[in-house]
Amino acid sequence: MPITGGAPAHGTVAHLLPQTYKRLISEWLEEDTPSFDYGGFVVGEELAEARLLGKSKGVLAGVPFFDEVFRQLDCTVEWHIPEGMSFDPITHCATVRGPVRKLLLGERVALNTLARCSGIATKSLTLMTLLRAAGYTSTLAGTRKTTPGFRLVEKYGMLVAGVDAHRHDLSSMTMLKDNHIWSAGSITSAVKAAKAAGGFSVKVEVECQSYEDADEAIAAGADIVMLDNFTGQGVRECAKRLKDKWGRGARGPLVEVSGGLTEDNAREYVCEDVDVVSTSSIHQGVNHVDFSLKIVPKGEIVLPREGEGESMEV
Numbered sequence: 560m561p562i563t564g565g566a567p568a569h570g571t572v573a574h575l576l577p578q579t580y581k582r583l584i585s586e587w588l589e590e591d592t593p594s595f596d597y598g599g600f601v602v603g604e605e606l607a608e609a610r611l612l613g614k615s616k617g618v619l620a621g622v623p624f625f626d627e628v629f630r631q632l633d634c635t636v637e638w639h640i641p642e643g644m645s646f647d648p649i650t651h652c653a654t655v656r657g658p659v660r661k662l663l664l665g666e667r668v669a670l671n672t673l674a675r676c677s678g679i680a681t682k683s684l685t686l687m688t689l690l691r692a693a694g695y696t697s698t699l700a701g702t703r704k705t706t707p708g709f710r711l712v713e714k715y716g717m718l719v720a721g722v723d724a725h726r727h728d729l730s731s732m733t734m735l736k737d738n739h740i741w742s743a744g745s746i747t748s749a750v751k752a753a754k755a756a757g758g759f760s761v762k763v764e765v766e767c768q769s770y771e772d773a774d775e776a777i778a779a780g781a782d783i784v785m786l787d788n789f790t791g792q793g794v795r796e797c798a799k800r801l802k803d804k805w806g807r808g809a810r811g812p813l814v815e816v817s818g819g820l821t822e823d824n825a826r827e828y829v830c831e832d833v834d835v836v837s838t839s840s841i842h843q844g845v846n847h848v849d850f851s852l853k854i855v856p857k858g859e860i861v862l863p864r865e866g867e868g869e870s871m872e873v
Contacts, residue, residue, distance in 0.1 A: 571642070572643075572715065572718045576623055576711070576715070580623070580711055583708075584628055584631060585631060588631065588632075588665070588668055591667060592664060596664060599660035599661075599663060599664055602659045603658075603659065603660060604658040604659070605658065605659050606656070606657065606658060606659070607658070607662055607854055607855065608655070609655045609666075609852050609853060609854045609855065610651055610653075610655075610853050611625075611652045611654070611655060611850060611852055612851050612853060613648060613649065613652045613848065613849075613850055614649055614849040614850060615848055615849035616647050616681075616848075617645070617646065617677050617678065617680075617681040617848030618643065618645050618677055618680040618681045618684055618719070618848075619640060619641075619643065619644055619645075619646060619652060619673075619680075620642060620676045620677045620679070620681075620716045620719035620720070621642075621675070621712060621715065621716065622638065622673075624673070624676065624712060624715075625653075625669045625673045628668050628669040628672070629655055629657065629662075631665075632657065632662075633657055634655055634656060634657025634658070634661055635656050635657060636654070636655050637653060637655075638652065638653045639652060639654070640652055640653075643719050643720075645681075648849075652850070655852065659854065662852070662854065669852070670850050670851070673848075674847035674849065674850055675712060675716070675847055676712050676715060676716040677716065677848035678716070678846055678847040678848050679713055679717060679720075679841060680719045681845075682840070682841045682842070682845045683699075683721075683722040684720040684721070684722075685822065686699060686722075686825060686838070686840070687699050687720060687722055689825060689826070690825055690829060690836065693826040693829045694829055695829040695833075697833065697836070698723050699723065699835075699838075699841075700717075700723035700835055700836070700837040700838075701714065701724055701725050701838070701839065701842050702725055702817070702837055702838065702839040703726060703727075704842070704843055710728075713842050714727060717841065722841065723835070725837055732761060732762045732763075732764060733753040733756070733761055733762070733763045734764045734766065734785075735749045735750065735753060735763065735765045735766065737766060737768075740766075745775075746765060746767075746772060746775045746776050747778075747779040749765070750763055750765060750776060750781050751779060751780070754780050762782040762783060763780065763781050764783035764784070764785055765781045765783070765784055766785045766787045767786055767787060768787060768788070769797075770796075770797045773786065773814075774801065774804070777801065781812060782813065783814075783835075784801065784813075784814055784815065785815040785837075786798065787818045788818035788819060789816065789818070790827075791828050794816050794827075794828050794830065794833065798814045798816075798830060798832035798833050799830075799832050801814055801832070802832045807832075813834040814832060814833055814834050814835070815836075815837055816828050816833050816835070816836050817838065820836060820837075820838040820840060825838070
């Protein structure tokens with residue numbers, strides 16, 4: 560079944576995308592063919608059909624980007640499995656139809672985007688499943704350690720897997736890290752300046768190295784405190800002290816844990832007083848899901864519609 564944890568109640572994750580993503584795709588296509596399309600000259604404009612094959616186990620993510628690549632090239636895409644669904648190799652995920660030159664023109668841009676986005680969704684779901692099995696019921700989030708120019712795709716992959724994307728950019732929330740604190744002179748000074756600049760609508764989060772840092776940040780008005788690079792035991796003790804003093808639920812601040820969290824150690828940080836577990840491990844250094852786009856040879860019978868989307872031998 561599709562993953563629905565990150566989808567809005569009245570729509571799909573794709574409905575969150577800004578119209579600017581279409582401009583990004585135009586730029587990617589221009590980058591890939593800045594001058595003459597020599598290979599396209601060889602194959603011409605004959606109408607053709609291509610099969611998108613999922614060749615490694617994964618979660619399908621990045622459908623709107625794949626669709627838009629081929630829409631801009633006057634091709635159509637018919638999906639045989641929904642976005643968010645896990646699949647095993649080899650699965651016929653979609654069929655793309657259009658002039659053969661344009662199928663090949665969009666092939667690499669579309670596949671690269673889909674492979675990266677699906678890899679992030681797959682990794683995100685794996686860690687989410689692990690945390691849920693360990694009894695963690697709150698939020699798993701990514702970070703802002705994304706690839707310049709490709710952030711929208713990477714954040715989208717997290718959302719498809721039901722993971723919180725965290726802040727999207729520097730304008731989304733004020734996060735005060737060690738350099739901010741040192742430059743401002745103190746946590747209290749930094750928080751007060753951030754509150755004055757952002758007003759009531761911009762939350763303030765403070766990166767903290769100790770209970771004392773977090774306590775000062777909350778006293779100064781921080782909405783969220785991030786316990787950075789704590790041990791698992793240190794997190795449990797610090798988070799409990801903060802919640803005992805400042806309150807739980809809507810009355811108290813959010814406690815986030817981050818710094819070096821992976822599938823190997825995330826269980827150590829699971830406790831009821833942690834509201835957010837954030838990690839870049841779900842989107843940095845992630846293996847891509849392997850896809851290929853294969854033109855159907857002339858005269859070959861196209862697979863029947865019934866059963867498409869299931870694993871098949873190729």
